[in-house]
Amino acid sequence: MKKYTNIKDLENITEIIKEAIQLKKNPYLYEELGKHKTLVMLFFNASLRTRLSTEKAAKNLGMDVMVLNVNDSWKLEFDNGTMMNFNTAEHIKEAAQVVSQYADIIAVRAFPSLKDKPKDIADAVLNSFVKYASVPVINMESAVAHPLQALTDAITIEELKTKKKPKIVLSWAPHPKALPHAVANSFVNMMSEIDANFSITHPKGYELDAQLTKNIPIEYNQKKALQNADFVYVKNWSSYSDYGKILSKDPSWMLTKEKVGTAKFMHCLPVRRNVVVEDAVLDSNASVVIQQANNRTFAAQVVLKKIIENLSS
Ligand code: CP
Numbered sequence: 546m547k548k549y550t551n552i553k554d555l556e557n558i559t560e561i562i563k564e565a566i567q568l569k570k571n572p573y574l575y576e577e578l579g580k581h582k583t584l585v586m587l588f589f590n591a592s593l594r595t596r597l598s599t600e601k602a603a604k605n606l607g608m609d610v611m612v613l614n615v616n617d618s619w620k621l622e623f624d625n626g627t628m629m630n631f632n633t634a635e636h637i638k639e640a641a642q643v644v645s646q647y648a649d650i651i652a653v654r655a656f657p658s659l660k661d662k663p664k665d666i667a668d669a670v671l672n673s674f675v676k677y678a679s680v681p682v683i684n685m686e687s688a689v690a691h692p693l694q695a696l697t698d699a700i701t702i703e704e705l706k707t708k709k710k711p712k713i714v715l716s717w718a719p720h721p722k723a724l725p726h727a728v729a730n731s732f733v734n735m736m737s738e739i740d741a742n743f744s745i746t747h748p749k750g751y752e753l754d755a756q757l758t759k760n761i762p763i764e765y766n767q768k769k770a771l772q773n774a775d776f777v778y779v780k781n782w783s784s785y786s787d788y789g790k791i792l793s794k795d796p797s798w799m800l801t802k803e804k805v806g807t808a809k810f811m812h813c814l815p816v817r818r819n820v821v822v823e824d825a826v827l828d829s830n831a832s833v834v835i836q837q838a839n840n841r842t843f844a845a846q847v848v849l850k851k852i853i854e855n856l857s858s
Contacts, residue, residue, distance in 0.1 A: 546851035550671060550684040552692045552731060558699065558738045565700050565840070565847040572605045572846065578853055579608030585648035586612045586685065589655040589670060594814060595685045595693065598841035599652060605846055606853065611647065623669050637670075641677035650681050650852055657688035657725050659789030665689065681852045683845075686727050694813050695731035696844040699739055701837045702776060705809055710740045711775035714808075716767060717747030718821040719794045720781035726753060728813050729782050733757050746770035750784055750792040767798060774808040779822055802826050809833045 546554055555561050568574070584603040588596065600610045615621070621640055622633035629636065644651055655670035671687040684692055702711065715732055733753065736743040737760070744762040745753070752758070764770035771777055779800050784790045800810065800822040810822065810832045818824055826832055 546681075546848065546855055548675065548681045548683070549692060549848045549852065550675060550682060550687070551690050552695050552734050552738065554692070555696070555738075558735075561696070561847055561851070562700050562703050562739075564850075565696070565843040566704065568605075568846050568850070569840070569843045572843070575850055576605065576607045578850060579603065579606035581609075582607075582649040582853060582856075583609045583611060583647065584650050584652060584849070585644055586610065586652045587615050587644070587654070587674075588612070588685075589615045589653070590686075592654055592685070594838050594841050595654060598838070599683075599685060599693070599845040601842045602845035602849055605842070606849055608649075608849070608853075623673050637673040638677050641674050642679065645679040648680055649856060650683060650849065651678050652683040652685045653687070654685040655687055657727075657789075659723050659725065659783060662788040681856070683848060683852070688725065689727055689730055690734075691727040691731045691813070693841065693844050693848065694728055695735040696848070697837060697840045698732055698778065698811065698813075699735050700840045700844055701811065701833060702739065702741075704836070704840075705833060706775065708775065710742055712742045712773060713744075713776045713778065714770050714774045715743070715745045715778045715780065716771065716800065717745075717751050717798060718779045718781050718800055719796060719798050720791075720817065720821060721794065723783035723789050723791050724781050726782045726785060729753055729780050730757060732778060732780070733761065736761075744770055748793050748795065748798065750787065751782065753782070753785055768804060771804050771806065771808070774806070776811055777805055777808045778811040779816075780813065781821060796820075799823060800826055802829065802831070805831050807831075811837060814838055 619634040622636045657665035665688040668688045746764045746767045802825040
């Protein structure tokens with residue numbers, strides 16, 4: 546694998562999921578593979594799981610890890626031809642080349658503004674690193690995609706499914722803040738790659754990018770959508786058409802024990818209790834969010850392994 550910015554970079558998803566499950570059973574099997582290789586992780590935004598699980602994954606492979614909170618560093622310029630006489634101190638052209646000299650792999654987290662749709666869709670920060678870095682780049686959640694999370698979710702579903710083609714529903718839930726579309730986008734992409742009876746439920750106005758969902762059933766009645774589900778994946782996102790806006794905080798969309806029924810409850814975390822989902826779900830056996838978070842390590846580990854193997858070939 547040359548990079549991992551989108552789940553399309555996974556050449557054989559079924560095999561990669563199986564390999565991640567094997568790595569989970571024997572995480573130190575390849576502890577020599579990453580010796581004298583360095584992962585540099587650049588964070589433009591906060592993280593708990595991505596930061597710790599990706600570092601753990603790299604260390605399981607014997608890699609060295611360096612982490613930079615970019616907001617503690619020089620403010621970067623991403624536009625070309627700009628007269629940099631305001632508050633940006635360093636251009637991405639220099640920064641990406643410099644970091645590449647310290648790193649064998651660069652991983653980047655950079656959320657969208659949710660204010661400038663064309664700029665967000667262009668995924669400028671991540672794609673600038675891909676363009677100017679001379680080493681492979683991993684997406685740790687960009688403006689439009691969170692492929693490490695989606696691979697984690699597919700691993701978790703594979704571990705827990707009790708039928709070949711489970712019914713999986715992605716449900717919008719309320720949230721007090723405007724949130725990005727990246728997790729939902731990558732989950733939708735992943736559901737087209739695995740054997741699943743997949744649908745989406747959300748209030749009107751919360752349609753995701755139509756290109757992404759063109760072959761997927763959308764049900765506006767949440768209760769109806771969730772009937773007989775095997776997995777309910779819950780996530781808030783802001784409006785895509787009325788870009789970045791909160792159109793509804795309707796509490797009746799919160800996930801309850803009654804609505805989840807016999808399904809497994811999934812969420813990428815962090816999650817707001819009793820806003821997105823009630824305590825009775827998170828504190829029950831229906832919730833698999835802790836197992837999901839654990840699988841972040843093995844999703845990252847299989848991706849790092851594939852990239853290192855490609856470096857050495
Ligand atoms: N799910 C996820 O990406 O968690 P963090 O934002 O804590 O990294």
